[in-house]
Amino acid sequence: MSIRALVSILCVTILTGTFYFLQSPFADSGAVFLEAAVTTLKLVIVSAVFAIIIAFTAGIGRLSPWLPVRWACVGYIEIFRGTSALVQLFWLFYVLPLFGPRVEPFTAGVMAVALNIGAYAAIVVEASIRAVPKGQYEAAIALNLSSFNRMRRIVLPQAIRIMIPPFGNLAIQLFKLTALVSFIGISDLTFTAYQLNQTTYLTVQVFSIVLFMYFAIGICITIAMKFLEQRYSRGIRLGSAT
């Protein structure tokens, strides 16, 4: 869908959602939902930052000339792509403390989400770097750029443009994955909805409000990623031979 269509859907969602909320029995207790939404957003932002760092480290690591580094990255990526996110979450939350540090629920949640999405994103990073034409590397070498500068100035700026569309999908995946942290007792939107349902029995209202909120946040993320995509592809059609 185009950005304009998404924006109009967002507006309709927010309007209907607000209207629905105001005539629901929860009209006076908006703070509960707001607090939960803030927790979800916090989770999304913190784990997104970590996921990006992990993805670039593991993705570039897979292209490393040293075999052990490559193996470590492949091992990490395959393990986290091959097992279920919930298993990883439970493992980090229940098993990791047995080896040493006590893990706060929020930390465990962020770690699980970031490591899981990071593994998928690492593949995207690797593939995008590989997709940069070979001539660019050769030209950078000919200009006597160091391997760090070659990566930073020449390869990555071009690779990032290729990464953004798949990253958009992953951003939504990450956002949806944060709902799982309700299993370890973090009071995000899902957990709050579950608890409110248990205490008030206003099933339809509770879940409708939360679904409205999730949808609105999700659309915002989609719009933001589409916008980035447009920005980064600006001027690409003009006389590029690649």
Place this chain on the structure above:
Amino acid sequence: MIWDWGYTLEILPQMAEASLVTLQATVMGFALAAVLGLIWAIINLMEIPVVSFTVRLFVEFIRTTPMLIQLFAMYYFLPLAGVILPAMLCGVVVLGVHYSAYCSEVYRSGFLQVDRGQWEAAKAINLSTSLTLKRIILPQAIPPIILPLGNYFVTMFKETPVLLAITIIELVATARIIANDTYRYTEPMTLAGIFFLILSLMAAKLTRVVNSKMALPGQQEF
């Protein structure tokens, strides 16, 4: 090391049994997703004025909200509407509908790969739309998308643990029950992970086999 092999062997049969539940939920969910996804894609393709837009909005909605909350909503909504489904059926339906949104995009890309001339030729020999789809378009659109569809099949395995939220005792739920009984978390949780690795590797292998069996002549094989 705090790994106990005797204990691992003791819980292995229980875990293996639970992996059958996971397998069952995934296979049924995927069957539903594959059929529904095709229906959404065809409705979109036909560009029926209001219906197509509704379907597109529905697909967008499903894709941008977490499955867990959809699951809760369905599980608690349906009894209010007078429909009482067994938990397993409810879980499979939500899993299937959720992934049908993804599958519909895959089918769409499959349809886009079919040459326009095929539609025009079918029209020229006076085939009805349904016959055109059945005999001309689908046989060409499906084989190239077996791999991406298979990817979602593999992904679905890893999404089934969410079903434990509505009391379905699958792999992770079993691991958690065992762990809560014995206060030993390492072995059950790690075993659950290993089972998922095995299941997804098998599913990936199956996808590749089906893909090579169904490949169109001249289609690139991976």
